[in-house]
Amino acid sequence: MRFLLIEDNAELAGAISARMNLDGHVVDHAGTLAEASAFAEAGEYDLILLDVMLPDGDGRDFLRRHRAGQGDTPVIVLTARSQVSDRVGMLDLGADDYVTKPFDHAELEARCRAVLRRRAGTSRTVLRFGDVTFDAVAGQLTVAGRAVALRNRELRLLELLANAPGRIFSKQKLVDRLFSYDEDVSENAVEVYIGRLRKHLDGSDLRITTHRGIGYRLDHDG
Structure with missing residues (x-):
């Protein structure tokens, strides 16, 4: 599977990419909204991992534009915001799931698998x-x-x-x-x-x- 990781923390992005690569997934990393938009326009992805706070804007703006443009790629939001209202707002914008920072990489991998199964129309592994x-x-x-x-x-x-x-x-x-x-x-x-x-x-x-x-x-x- 091919993932687009939008995360400005280089250390965290490297750790996520390394874990996903071990499972055979391909990860393209964008550290800004501008880079993310360029990747999204140029390629087709199975899953997007989206940070909220980015150097050049809010990840929710990317999510809003993605859904407004009829983009149906599943999106998991990576957020440090723990308020229920924040999480509900991201789901209402079109996020398929969210993971609150700091998170365990095993949980992130499990959530990725669950979202991909739902996209494929099956709950079976x-x-x-x-x-x-x-x-x-x-x-x-x-x-x-x-x-x-x-x-x-x-x-x-x-x-x-x-x-x-x-x-x-x-x-x-x-x-x-x-x-x-x-x-x-x-x-x-x-x-x-x-x-x-x-x-x-x-x-x-x-x-x-x-x-x-x-x-x-x-x-x-x-």
């Missing part, structure tokens, strides 16, 4: 497709009763495909979701990870179909 069981939270893939070890990017690629079976993802969209702007990669990198996943799923009820010139789709034979 485990997806089952015939003889394939996939738990993105635990990072576990089982094929016909056999445990398969996944690398981080293989895990996140399968998560993208498995949360939208039947949907075609272009190579460029997969590049955008799997790699940060700092990484110099080509669409060929996606082909490598697709090939690895196909080997993992070989002989199962799941297959990754190539739609030439368009992209890839996860299909269930069951």
Whole structure:
């Protein structure tokens, strides 16, 4: 998954990014509202983590503009404000959740997973497709009763495909979701990870179909 982190505290932003990277997520960090707006206009994100107090303005202004522009990316607000009225106000502006500073990183990760599950329209952490069981939270893939070890990017690629079976993802969209702007990669990198996943799923009820010139789709034979 690709996250946009809007946080002016460099130490906190580094800690959050490092934790998310360990789980295979891509994090683009913006320290100001201006940088955040530039990132949001240039890319597509699965989740936005938004600080309220920023050097060039109030994060709530970003949230207001995001929702007014029909942006439907989930937003979790990171706030030091503990008053109920402040939290209610942010939810009414369109925030999907909030975390009060200081927070435990494990709680933030859990809230991210919960928001992403709601966006995908499911409360389940485990997806089952015939003889394939996939738990993105635990990072576990089982094929016909056999445990398969996944690398981080293989895990996140399968998560993208498995949360939208039947949907075609272009190579460029997969590049955008799997790699940060700092990484110099080509669409060929996606082909490598697709090939690895196909080997993992070989002989199962799941297959990754190539739609030439368009992209890839996860299909269930069951």
